[in-house]
Amino acid sequence: GAVVSxxxxxxxxxxxxxxKIECRSLDFQAxxxxxxxxxxxxxxxxxxxxxxxxxxTYEQGVEKDKFLINHASxxxxxxxxxxxxxxxxxxxxxxxxxxxxxxxxxxxxxxGTRLTVL
Amino acid sequence: xxxxxxxxxxxxxxxxxxxxxxxxxTNYSPAYLQWYRQDPGxxxxxxxxxxENEKEKRKERLKVTFDTTLKQSLFHITASQPADSAxxxxxxxxxxxxxxxxxxxxxxxx
Numbered sequence: 543g544a545v546v547s548x549x550x551x552x553x554x555x556x557x558x559x560x561x562k563i564e565c566r567s568l569d570f571q572a573x574x575x576x577x578x579x580x581x582x583x584x585x586x587x588x589x590x591x592x593x594x595x596x597x598x599t600y601e602q603g604v605e606k607d608k609f610l611i612n613h614a615s616x617x618x619x620x621x622x623x624x625x626x627x628x629x630x631x632x633x634x635x636x637x638x639x640x641x642x643x644x645x646x647x648x649x650x651x652x653x654g655t656r657l658t659v660l
Numbered sequence: 661x662x663x664x665x666x667x668x669x670x671x672x673x674x675x676x677x678x679x680x681x682x683x684x685x686t687n688y689s690p691a692y693l694q695w696y697r698q699d700p701g702x703x704x705x706x707x708x709x710x711x712e713n714e715k716e717k718r719k720e721r722l723k724v725t726f727d728t729t730l731k732q733s734l735f736h737i738t739a740s741q742p743a744d745s746a747x748x749x750x751x752x753x754x755x756x757x758x759x760x761x762x763x764x765x766x767x768x769x770x
Contacts, residue, residue, distance in 0.1 A: 586749070588757070591757075635704070637758075651704045651705070651706075654703045
């Protein structure tokens with residue numbers, strides 16, 4: 543299957559700093575990328591959907607000014623957590639979908655980024 | 661309100677037995693349903709997809725059923741092995757959006 547990578551895999555930062563997480567589709571072009579957040583023993587919750595070259599669509603309750611998403615190319619999307627606080631500590635997972643794979647319906651997930659805000 | 665419920669948070673079974681996981685949903689009309697495996701500290705890995713007009717799908721030791729009348733999907737792992745131990749997530753696709761259940765943590769005991 544297609545491969546999605548995330549970097550970094552793990553990040554620890556101080557409260558008030560900003561953290562950038564990269565998501566790359568390695569062997570396909572991702573027309574749409576998704577960002578999820580997962581708290582321990584809970585489900586993946588969709589934060590936002592981004593299409594290449596356009597603004598991201600955020601889910602209800604997700605602050606767009608705090609979680610900045612950039613999908614500048616068909617293989618790269620970034621999530622920046624601005625002015626991070628301890629409650630932002632979570633597991634952030636991206637996924638990518640290509641219109642040309644599996645009828646355009648299958649999403650491929652990255653390995654996740656563990657963010658810890660001290 | 662919309663809900664996706666997976667039958668139990670945790671399931672322990674003996675090696676060699678068949679594991680059966682349940683996913684029930686309410687107030688959705690999914691075009692299709694997917695099952696994923698997630699290991700600790702890792703992203704989900706796609707296993708199987710079943711469409712609304714399909715009753716059953718198989719892949720090696722995995723079998724998925726989809727009953728749109730009962731609004732339920734069953735996920736079976738036959739001849740289970742300790743390496744099958746993981747959290748299994750069902751996810752519904754409706755209007756091209758994927759929504760996950762909270763998962764069932766399966767432990768296969770040797």
